[in-house]
Amino acid sequence: MKLKIVTWNVNSLRVRLTHLLTWLQTEQPDIIVLQETKLEDKDFPLDELIAAGYQVIYSGQKTYNGVAILSKQTITETVIGMPGFADVQCRVLAATIAGIRIMNVYVPNGSMVGSDKYIYKLAWLEQLYKYLQQQLKQYPSLIVLGDFNIAPEDRDVHDPKAWEGQVLVSEPERQALRKIMDLGLQDAFRLFENTGGHYSWWDYRAGALHRNHGLRIDHILVSTALVKSCKSCVIDKAPRRWERPSDHVPVVASFNWSG
DNA sequence: ATGGCGGCTCGCAGCCGA
Numbered sequence: 001m002k003l004k005i006v007t008w009n010v011n012s013l014r015v016r017l018t019h020l021l022t023w024l025q026t027e028q029p030d031i032i033v034l035q036e037t038k039l040e041d042k043d044f045p046l047d048e049l050i051a052a053g054y055q056v057i058y059s060g061q062k063t064y065n066g067v068a069i070l071s072k073q074t075i076t077e078t079v080i081g082m083p084g085f086a087d088v089q090c091r092v093l094a095a096t097i098a099g100i101r102i103m104n105v106y107v108p109n110g111s112m113v114g115s116d117k118y119i120y121k122l123a124w125l126e127q128l129y130k131y132l133q134q135q136l137k138q139y140p141s142l143i144v145l146g147d148f149n150i151a152p153e154d155r156d157v158h159d160p161k162a163w164e165g166q167v168l169v170s171e172p173e174r175q176a177l178r179k180i181m182d183l184g185l186q187d188a189f190r191l192f193e194n195t196g197g198h199y200s201w202w203d204y205r206a207g208a209l210h211r212n213h214g215l216r217i218d219h220i221l222v223s224t225a226l227v228k229s230c231k232s233c234v235i236d237k238a239p240r241r242w243e244r245p246s247d248h249v250p251v252v253a254s255f256n257w258s259g
Numbered sequence: 260a261t262g263g264c265g266g267c268t269c270g271c272a273g274c275c276g277a
Contacts, residue, residue, distance in 0.1 A: 011276085012266055036276085038267075063267050064275075109276060149277070168277060201277065205263030215277075247265080247277075 003098065003255040006032040007145040007218055009106070009201075009248035013037040013066070016246055017045050019239055023250065024052050027236075030072050031097055032250075033104035035147045037066030044068070059090045067093040067104050067146070085127045092128075094135070099259040100226070101139035103132070105146035110167040118167060121149070125176035133183055136223060141259055144185060145220040147248065150177045152187065155196035156216035168217060185221035188233035188253045200235050201248045209240055220253045229255045 006029040010016040013034065024032070032054075037044070039060045049056045049070055059080045060066035067090060069075065077096040081087060091106040108124050111117035136142055150173045154160035163169045181187065189198070199214025208214065222230050233253040240249045 015266070036266095111275085111277095147277095166277095203263080203277070204265055206260090208263090217277075244265085 001098070001257050003031065003100075003257050004029040004252060005102075005143060005145070005220065005255065006250050006252045007035070007104070007147070007220060008032060008250040009035040009147040009218060009246060011036045011038075011246040011248065013039055013045065013068070014043070015244065017048060019242060019245065021048065021052055023239055024054075024070075027250075027252070029252070031102060032070045033093070033102065033145055034068040034070070035066070035104070035106035036064075037068055038063060039066055057093060057095060059093050061088070061090045065090045065106055067091060067106055069093055069095055069097075069102060069104055071095075071097045073098050082127050082131045085124075085131075087124075091124075092131075096139070098257065099141060100257070101135060101142040103135065103142065103144040103146075105144060105148070107147060107149045109149050110173065113165065113167050113170050122172055122176060125173070125180070129176070129180050129183070132180060132185070136183055140223060140225040142185075142223040143220060143226065143253075144180075145251070145253075147217060148177065148219050149217055150174060151215045151217055152177055152219075156199070158197075158199065158213045158215070163215075168215060181221060184224045186224070186227050188220040188222050188230050189216070189235070189251065191222075191227070191230060192233055198235055200251055202240060204247055218248055218251050220251055222253070226255065226257075229257050231256055
């Protein structure tokens with residue numbers, strides 16, 4: 001069975017709904033996880049997404065954060081948030097689809113190194129580590145994907161000198177991500193591409209897209225049991241050039257899954 | 260370059276994002 005699995009930070013689902021529907025129409029992913037929906041559940045555009053052929057689960061709040069999972073196949077075992085971590089911010093959504101555990105994460109931005117938000121980000125990542133450690137034992141076939149707000153290495157940064165030590169790039173953040181990956185999770189994009197210059201986010205300002213001044217901060221991490229079935233992982237830059245785009249673009253992984 | 264852009268809100272300016 002072929003599976004196309006996608007992550008996309010839409011930066012307001014209300015604003016980006018037409019982009020999403022257009023993209024779903026042409027790309028037909030089996031599973032797509034969204035971040036920054038910025039919608040309360042009562043305002044979620046459920047009917048439109050069902051009409052597009054998807055089952056949907058979501059966890060949202062006003063103004064900030066908000067996550068959703070869309071799937072053509074049946075969604076089971078839904079868990080909202082991280083168990084044991086009381087958080088008013090809607091950043092995590094997990095479910096089982098086609099025998100694969102899907103973990104949608106919107107990692108905190110962190111604001112500035114050393115700030116309260118940065119400390120929250122590191123604590124949050126430690127909690128995610130514990131959660132994934134437990135989940136991997138229960139579900140060996142697991143994919144954790146979303147907006148990690150961390151560029152793993154300098155080749156994921158357009159100007160590593162300018163970004164050195166800053167939030168999204170700082171060593172403690174990278175270390176926290178490496179610790180998570182050391183649980184047995186591989187960066188799908190790096191299974192197929194070793195060069196730099198590939199990004200998933202570009203600032204709206206200063207012609208960043210045109211100059212390719214971006215960061216690769218949206219990731220698809222695949223558990224060891226699934227690595228062999230992962231056949232490609234690409235970043236679809238096209239929607240960033242559409243009118244009134246999200247500042248992030250979809251990251252798309254394809255699998256030949258026999259589970 | 261601490262700006263720039265875009266989305267949000269009991270808005271008309273200030274926040275947050277990355």
